[in-house]
Amino acid sequence: xxxxxxxxxxxxxxxxxxxxxxxxxxxxxxxxxxxxxxxxxxxxxxxxxxxxxxxxxxxxxxxxxxxxxxxxxxxxxxxxxxxxxxxxxxxxxxxxxxxxxxxxxxxxxxxxxxxxxxxxxxxxxxxxxxxxxxxxxxxxxxxxxxxxxxxxxxxxxxxxxxxxxxxxxxxxxxxxxxxxxxxxxxxxxxxxxxxxxxxxxxxxxxxxxxxxxxxxxxxxxxxxxxxxxxxxxxxxxxxxxxxxxxxxxxxxxxxxxxxxxxxxxxxxxxxxxxxxxxxxxxxxxxxxxxxxxxxxxxxxxxxxxxxxxxxxxxxxxxxxxxxxxxxxxxxxxxxxxxxxxxxxxxxxxxxxxxxxxxxxxxxxxxxxxxxx
Numbered sequence: 001x002x003x004x005x006x007x008x009x010x011x012x013x014x015x016x017x018x019x020x021x022x023x024x025x026x027x028x029x030x031x032x033x034x035x036x037x038x039x040x041x042x043x044x045x046x047x048x049x050x051x052x053x054x055x056x057x058x059x060x061x062x063x064x065x066x067x068x069x070x071x072x073x074x075x076x077x078x079x080x081x082x083x084x085x086x087x088x089x090x091x092x093x094x095x096x097x098x099x100x101x102x103x104x105x106x107x108x109x110x111x112x113x114x115x116x117x118x119x120x121x122x123x124x125x126x127x128x129x130x131x132x133x134x135x136x137x138x139x140x141x142x143x144x145x146x147x148x149x150x151x152x153x154x155x156x157x158x159x160x161x162x163x164x165x166x167x168x169x170x171x172x173x174x175x176x177x178x179x180x181x182x183x184x185x186x187x188x189x190x191x192x193x194x195x196x197x198x199x200x201x202x203x204x205x206x207x208x209x210x211x212x213x214x215x216x217x218x219x220x221x222x223x224x225x226x227x228x229x230x231x232x233x234x235x236x237x238x239x240x241x242x243x244x245x246x247x248x249x250x251x252x253x254x255x256x257x258x259x260x261x262x263x264x265x266x267x268x269x270x271x272x273x274x275x276x277x278x279x280x281x282x283x284x285x286x287x288x289x290x291x292x293x294x295x296x297x298x299x300x301x302x303x304x305x306x307x308x309x310x311x312x313x314x315x316x317x318x319x320x321x322x323x324x325x326x327x328x329x330x331x332x333x334x335x336x337x338x339x340x341x342x343x344x345x346x347x348x349x350x351x352x353x354x355x356x357x358x359x360x361x362x363x364x365x366x367x368x369x370x371x372x
Contacts, residue, residue, distance in 0.1 A: 147175030170201025231286030270303030312358035
């Protein structure tokens with residue numbers, strides 16, 4: 001072997017080894033399902049050869065359908081070709097070919113073609129069937145975990161809820177919650193990512209993780225500043241988001257509230273029975289560098305409540321945001337006698353439109369704690 005042969009064959013051998021390793025990994029992961037589907041197809045084709053009138057060509061659609069659920073995107077096209085070959089074998093033993101038979105054959109091949117096209121689209125992700133579904137469930141749970149309210153002192157109650165447009169599992173509205181290591185403060189952030197439903201789900205996943213890390217790593221006055229810089233670095237075509245950030249001292253009830261292009265928070269004052277809007281200036285995240293975010297400070301007294309939400313809760317086609325805030329505040333006042341039990345879910349169910357994502361957080365400082 002010459003030096004040139006060694007130079008050429010070395011990379012070629014490494015590429016061949018890499019290709020065989022990937023191929024072996026894919027085949028091994030699909031092997032049990034593939035063996036079953038091949039045997040099922042062989043049984044169907046064999047039955048069709050023995051009993052031509054009892055086993056139509058459309059029976060092969062059963063293993064094709066199961067393959068679309070079980071096999072990975074690299075294995076699926078080859079199995080579909082194998083199954084369609086079985087259809088051709090069944091057609092060859094037909095005593096006569098009628099127009100109905102031709103129609104059935106065309107339908108089977110069209111379904112097979114659509115299955116192959118779908119597998120090529122799935123190959124961008126690399127997983128399919130139960131594995132793909134479990135991965136998406138895991139991603140959905142990760143978003144939900146970012147908004148899980150940490151354990152709080154007995155005098156504090158925080159209720160939260162989110163709902164995606166159309167009832168999908170992914171949406172553009174999410175919640176981030178983080179409590180300080182010494183337990184003295186808690187950060188609560190409500191975010192509305194551009195888009196809605198599944199379209200905004202991928203950005204929500206990325207931002208929920210990033211914002212969750214920021215909430216526990218930076219000071220309250222830096223959170224929206226750093227979140228804005230992070231979004232600017234992504235350079236998304238529609239990479240903007242609105243957010244509202246509450247920094248709450250659990251010992252005193254004092255809070256700092258900042259927002260970025262987001263609807264204002266609503267503060268219910270238990271002493272007077274009135275409510276007020278906590279508005280502050282701040283641009284939408286991801287649109288302009290060197291942004292500044294105004295802070296609003298206050299102190300929650302016993303039985304006071306503070307509500308943060310996204311526009312999907314207060315704004316509809318027939319209701320502007322101002323009227324929506326009035327309606328939200330009125331509904332919150334009606335829930336005061338209940339102690340705001342499951343208030344967030346009730347408010348979203350009563351006020352939010354199903355055509356838009358919605359998220360809501362209600363913070364309540366209890367006046368008295370029952371002891372037994």
